[in-house]
Every structure is written in structure tokens, then in C-alpha cells.
Amino acid sequence: MKHDVDQCVLCSLCNLGGEAYQLSKDERRAPRHVVWNLKKGRETPALYSFMLNGRTEAHCPVKIAIDAEVIDGRRKLVKRGVETVENKKMVEKILDGKNPYKS
Amino acid sequence: MKVKAMRRMVAHGDYLDDEESLRAYSYDASGVEQIPLVIVRPRHVEHVRRILVHANQYRIPIVPRGSGTGLRGGAVRKDAVIMDLRGFDTIDKLDTQLNTVDVGAGVTFKALKEWLATHKYSFPLEPSNQMATIGGLAAQNVITEESMLFGDWTEMVARIECFDGLGRFQVLKGKDVAKVLGWEGSTGVITKLRLNVIKTHKRTADVIHVNNPSEALAHAERASQIQGTLMIEYLDEFSSKLMGLSADQHVFIVYANDAGSYKDPLKVNELVQARKRLTHALWNEGYLFEGEASLEEEQIERFVARCEAAHVPCYGHLGVGIMLAGLKSAAELEKFRVNVVALGATPGGKYGYGRVKKEYVPQALRKEAIKLKDQRDYNMILNPGVYV
Numbered sequence: 001m002k003h004d005v006d007q008c009v010l011c012s013l014c015n016l017g018g019e020a021y022q023l024s025k026d027e028r029r030a031p032r033h034v035v036w037n038l039k040k041g042r043e044t045p046a047l048y049s050f051m052l053n054g055r056t057e058a059h060c061p062v063k064i065a066i067d068a069e070v071i072d073g074r075r076k077l078v079k080r081g082v083e084t085v086e087n088k089k090m091v092e093k094i095l096d097g098k099n100p101y102k103s
Numbered sequence: 104m105k106v107k108a109m110r111r112m113v114a115h116g117d118y119l120d121d122e123e124s125l126r127a128y129s130y131d132a133s134g135v136e137q138i139p140l141v142i143v144r145p146r147h148v149e150h151v152r153r154i155l156v157h158a159n160q161y162r163i164p165i166v167p168r169g170s171g172t173g174l175r176g177g178a179v180r181k182d183a184v185i186m187d188l189r190g191f192d193t194i195d196k197l198d199t200q201l202n203t204v205d206v207g208a209g210v211t212f213k214a215l216k217e218w219l220a221t222h223k224y225s226f227p228l229e230p231s232n233q234m235a236t237i238g239g240l241a242a243q244n245v246i247t248e249e250s251m252l253f254g255d256w257t258e259m260v261a262r263i264e265c266f267d268g269l270g271r272f273q274v275l276k277g278k279d280v281a282k283v284l285g286w287e288g289s290t291g292v293i294t295k296l297r298l299n300v301i302k303t304h305k306r307t308a309d310v311i312h313v314n315n316p317s318e319a320l321a322h323a324e325r326a327s328q329i330q331g332t333l334m335i336e337y338l339d340e341f342s343s344k345l346m347g348l349s350a351d352q353h354v355f356i357v358y359a360n361d362a363g364s365y366k367d368p369l370k371v372n373e374l375v376q377a378r379k380r381l382t383h384a385l386w387n388e389g390y391l392f393e394g395e396a397s398l399e400e401e402q403i404e405r406f407v408a409r410c411e412a413a414h415v416p417c418y419g420h421l422g423v424g425i426m427l428a429g430l431k432s433a434a435e436l437e438k439f440r441v442n443v444v445a446l447g448a449t450p451g452g453k454y455g456y457g458r459v460k461k462e463y464v465p466q467a468l469r470k471e472a473i474k475l476k477d478q479r480d481y482n483m484i485l486n487p488g489v490y491v
């Protein structure tokens with residue numbers, strides 16, 4: 001059974017699966033920090049650079065559904081109007097009936 | 104302004120004062136939360152020296168930090184500068200004559216383990232959290248299952264390079280390493296360590312079914328007489344089940360020789376790793392809090408009986424007198440601590456004291472800490488609030 005972010009014990013084992021974090025050692029990009037923010041109800045734009053490849057989740061001993069929580073967080077950001085420029089452009093193109101991938 | 108001057112003392116991009124960085128360094132695995140002043144990430148000993156000298160001049164508290172996996176809030180402090188030491192991340196010089204390796208304080212246990220394995224070596228005190236840095240583990244003088252045979256970090260570290268609280272660079276060897284190891288960053292900032300390593304050796308194991316803790320203690324007594332016994336672990340019914348054994352009480356013994364009946368290295372490794380992951384398995388069952396107790400042999404039976412009566416899963420290192428319990432809430436943890444004190448034991452010992460368990464620091468340790476602070480950090484710059 002998967003758990004939600006409230007169950008996070010801050011152990012940092014998910015950081016083992018965070019490639020960007022491993023390379024940069026940037027704590028803002030640490031999967032643990034992303035989960036900590038979600039736990040606090042703080043959806044930050046950092047959610048957009050989170051890799052949804054299941055690797056962080058695979059390391060989590062508490063089995064937190066990290067990827068699903070990140071997707072949910074992104075949804076909330078979009079609702080609040082916080083989205084990347086690229087995302088905004090893509091959506092506008094879709095609404096205009098244009099190819100979202102063509103620049 | 105006084106803190107801002109530190110920007111010039113580290114490399115470009117290694118002085119962090121943006122809101123998200125401050126948040127990211129405001130907690131560790133203990134759950135304690137305090138927003139620091141700024142973060143500095145030195146990558147060279149000269150960076151560390153400059154910062155400490157400046158901090159002394161203006162009495163700015165400095166908190167050394169590794170991966171922030173500590174369970175006692177030792178790497179968190181408000182109104183302090185957090186010094187992230189993960190920039191000291193090189194592993195070099197494996198000396199195959201002396202069996203030592205030189206390693207930067209910021210190297211993670213995982214990286215060291217993998218590097219040593221390629222050279223057919225290992226460092227035997229293996230924590231269950233492999234993200235922890237070597238500097239952090241040494242600063243906490245971490246006890247692991249293997250401490251029974253190999254002792255603690257003061258016995259496995261031959262030499263350290265460090266700074267005292269006044270910003271003086273020092274090389275400490277032999278017994279002197281204990282002036283910094285175990286003091287949770289309150290008596291020195293470690294930048295490099297020389298570790299005693301061992302050639303990868305044979306391990307065998309026994310898994311013995313027992314009916315009660317006194318039988319477990321009898322087996323532990325016998326195993327401790329055998330030379331080369333690496334770890335002796337007690338497992339209650341629930342912990343046994345989580346480790347993949349039958350739902351009975353067990354003693355799990357690992358030997359650094361041929362003494363055990365399980366001889367297949369893969370099976371032995373599987374059992375050892377299952378033991379190391381027991382806390383994780385308990386988390387997954389909702390036991391999110393871990394209680395710990397340092398016990399005398401005669402207290403262990405009563406401890407297990409109390410856990411049993413309270414339906415609390417318990418397990419632990421019979422070999423080194425540390426028992427652990429899985430708990431479901433902060434309230435249960437508090438009750439557990441009260442019970443441990445009522446038993447005449449100490450509710451700590453494994454993960455350090457940090458800020459969370461400061462009140463449980465034994466008097467003798469506190470006195471020693473004060474003496475060391477007088478010698479090494481009389482301006483109280485280093486991690487104030489931990490120990491003293």
C-alpha cells in the first residue's frame with residue numbers, strides 16, 4: 001500500500017534516487033525537500049524539475065507515493081497560475097488548436 | 104553585515120541566503136525545525152579557517168552539517184551559520200600495508216562502501232542510512248551492530264584533520280581523535296579522516312529460535328565468548344516476521360569466521376541487510392518513531408517484558424547493550440522514555456543527543472564536554488546548545 005506525504009520520516013533515502021540532486025548536492029532539489037514542502041502544503045515551482053521516473057519512490061522505505069504527490073502538487077500550482085513559460089505556451093497552442101510541440 | 108562578509112570567504116555560489124535554501128537546511132531527520140542565518144559550503148580547508156576565524160571575532164554560531172540524516176537535531180539551529188561539509192568529497196590513498204584509507208568528511212557512506220568494494224576492502228561499521236557522511240557518522244561516533252567486534256569510531260579512525268572552534272587547523276591521531284569524535288560538531292569541524300579498513304572477509308551466521316529473552320541472553324553470552332563474533336541481535340516475534348523469519352523470538356548472530364551454520368555468503372548478506380532494514384520495515388507498518396535504550400544485561404529481560412506488555416515491537420543489539428522499540432506516535436515515544444528511565448536505564452546512546460535529547464546527557468559526559476569546550480572552543484562558536 002502506498003502512503004501519503006504526511007507519513008514522511010525525513011530519512012532522506014529517496015535522495016539516493018534523485019539524479020539532479022546527486023550531481024548538484026543542491027538541497028533545494030533534494031527529493032526529501034520536495035516531499036517536505038508538499039507535507040507543509042507548500043507547492044513550490046521546484047516541483048516542475050522533479051524527475052518522475054519512479055527512482056526516488058523506489059528508495060522510500062515508507063512507500064510514499066512520491067510521483068503521484070508531485071503530479072498532484074503540479075496540478076495545484078497550475079490552478080494557482082504558477083506554471084512554466086513553456087507549459088503556458090503549450091496550453092495556449094492547444095487551446096488555439098495548434099501543434100503544442102511546434103515552435 | 105557581519106555574516107554577509109562570509110560570502111567572500113567561500114567560492115562563488117557557496118554562500119546561500121535565499122529563502123528556499125534556508126528552508127532546505129532548517130531541518131534534519133529528527134524533525135526539529137529552525138531557520139538558520141545562512142549556509143556556507145566550504146570546499147577547501149582555507150574556506151573553513153576563514154569562516155571560523157571570522158565567526159570567533161563576531162561570536163557567530165557555526166553548525167557543521169553533513170547529509171542532515173541525524174535523528175537528534177544536531178545539524179539544525181536558528182540564528183546560526185550552517186557549514187555544509189559535503190564539498191570535502193574525495194576518497195584517496197588506500198594504504199594496503201597499513202589497511203587505511205583517507206577520505207573527505209563529506210563523502211557518503213554509500214560512496215565509500217562502493218569505492219572500497221572495488222578494491223576488495225570494507226569499512227565494518229555500516230550504518231543503515233547510507234546517505235550519512237563519513238564526517239557526520241564520526242562526529243556522532245555512531246554505534247552499529249558490528250560495534251561489538253570493531254568498537255566505535257574512535258577505534259576505527261586512525262587520524263583526523265579538523266579545526267577547533269578558534270579556527271586552528273589540527274591533525275589528531277590515536278586517542279586524541281576522541282576530542283572531536285562523538286561530540287556532534289561541538290568541539291571541532293572535521294574535514295578529512297584516515298579510516299582503518301579491513302579486507303573483505305568471510306561472514307557466517309546463526310538464526311536461533313528462542314522462547315524468551317533469558318534464553319536469548321544465554322545464547323548471547325555463549326556467542327560473545329567466540330572470537331570473531333560480529334553482531335548479536337535480539338528479535339521479538341513481530342521483528343522476526345518483518346525480517347522474513349518465523350513469528351517467534353530469535354537471536355541473530357553473525358561471525359567474521361566459519362563459526363555459523365549459515366555459510367552461503369549471499370544468504371548471510373541477505374539476512375544482514377534485512378536486519379539493517381528492520382527500522383524501515385517498521386516504518387512501513389506505521390511504527391514511525393524509534394525508541395532506544397542503553398541497558399545493563401540484567402535490565403534487558405524487564406525491558407522486553409515491558410515492551411511485550413505494551414504490544415510494542417522490540418529488537419536490538421544484545422552485543423552492545425542497546426535495545427530499540429517501534430512506536431507509533433510522539434506520545435508513545437515520550438511514554439517509552441519515561442519507562443526506560445523508570446527501569447534505571449538511559450533512553451539514548453545510539454544516535455547521539457543533539458538538541459532533542461540534551462536533557463539525557465549523563466553528568467560525566469557533560470563535564471567532559473565543558474572541559475573540551477574550554478580547551479577547544481572557549482568562545483562557544485561550535486554548535487552551541489549541543490552537550491553544553
Ligand SMILES: Cc1cc2nc3c(=O)[nH]c(=O)nc-3n(C[C@H](O)[C@H](O)[C@H](O)COP(=O)(O)OP(=O)(O)OC[C@H]3O[C@@H](n4cnc5c(N)ncnc54)[C@H](O)[C@@H]3O)c2cc1C
Binds near residue numbers: 132168188230236
Ligand atoms: C533511516 C536512518 C537510519 C539510520 N541508521 C543509523 C544507524 O544504523 N546507526 C546510527 O548510529 N545512526 C543512524 N542514523 C542516524 C544518522 O544517520 C547518523 O546520526 C549519522 O551520523 C548522521 O550523518 P550526517 O552526515 O547526516 O550528519 P548530520 O545529520 O548532518 O549531522 C549530525 C551531527 O554531526 C555533526 N557533523 C556533521 N558533519 C560534521 C563534520 N564534518 N565535522 C564535525 N561535525 C559534523 C553535526 O553538527 C551534527 O551534530 C540513521 C538515520 C536514519 C534517518
Ligand code: SF4
Binds near residue numbers: 012
Ligand atoms: S525516503 Fe520516503 S520517508 Fe524518507 S525522506 Fe524520502 S519520502 Fe520521506
